[in-house]
Amino acid sequence: DSGVTQTPKHLITATGQRVTLRCSPRSGDLSVYWYQQSLDQGLQFLIQYYNGEERAKGNILERFSAQQFPDLHSELNLSSLELGDSALYFCASSGGQGTGELFFGEGSRLTVL
Amino acid sequence: AQTVTQSQPEMSVQEAETVTLSCTYDTSENNYYLFWYKQPPSRQMILVIRQEAYKQQNATENRFSVNFQKAAKSFSLKISDSQLGDTAMYFCAFMKQNTDKLIFGTGTRLQVFP
Numbered sequence: 001d002s003g004v005t006q007t008p009k010h011l012i013t014a015t016g017q018r019v020t021l022r023c024s025p026r027s028g029d030l031s032v033y034w035y036q037q038s039l040d041q042g043l044q045f046l047i048q049y050y051n052g053e054e055r056a057k058g059n060i061l062e063r064f065s066a067q068q069f070p071d072l073h074s075e076l077n078l079s080s081l082e083l084g085d086s087a088l089y090f091c092a093s094s095g096g097q098g099t100g101e102l103f104f105g106e107g108s109r110l111t112v113l
Numbered sequence: 114a115q116t117v118t119q120s121q122p123e124m125s126v127q128e129a130e131t132v133t134l135s136c137t138y139d140t141s142e143n144n145y146y147l148f149w150y151k152q153p154p155s156r157q158m159i160l161v162i163r164q165e166a167y168k169q170q171n172a173t174e175n176r177f178s179v180n181f182q183k184a185a186k187s188f189s190l191k192i193s194d195s196q197l198g199d200t201a202m203y204f205c206a207f208m209k210q211n212t213d214k215l216i217f218g219t220g221t222r223l224q225v226f227p
Contacts, residue, residue, distance in 0.1 A: 042117075101163065
């Protein structure tokens, strides 16, 4: 158990809809990262938050947004969903000191029909 | 920009044998970390091994070891005495120091046969 909690584990929705994925980091970790893993692909970095502030942004679509709350949990919002958004969305956390180790949650599998 | 390449989409090995997974990367940075992550069917991403670029000594974790060739930008993973539980996707990843941003390769699917 990595200590990172993601909900929901599975989500099925229709095109055009909006969903919110939630992540609770390990106790004490200030950094939260979101990654997208499409079928048989590697993980693509979406965005990083550190102590409530956006720190780095990757290939995140404008239809997607994220935030980190004062209690350090994070939410990833996906809107105007398309079929191609179907993927595993991972959250990871770390202490944020650049020491190199991230702890991953079990992922949220999103299916867009 | 940094890139990570895993040229072996699939590998197989018999139980108790040794297998080596390849990874190359491209960067102009001098200080960075390299990782191997395992993703079993449960889909959890599990850190297998970590290497600091400034260390010449290859990292080892029980049956897992790496061959880090900094000049060649190569970072292969050797799994000794393979076990059925090693069946998984293996991802090589790069992180520039002080960034916490992991860049992943496309993965190698390893099947261990009895």
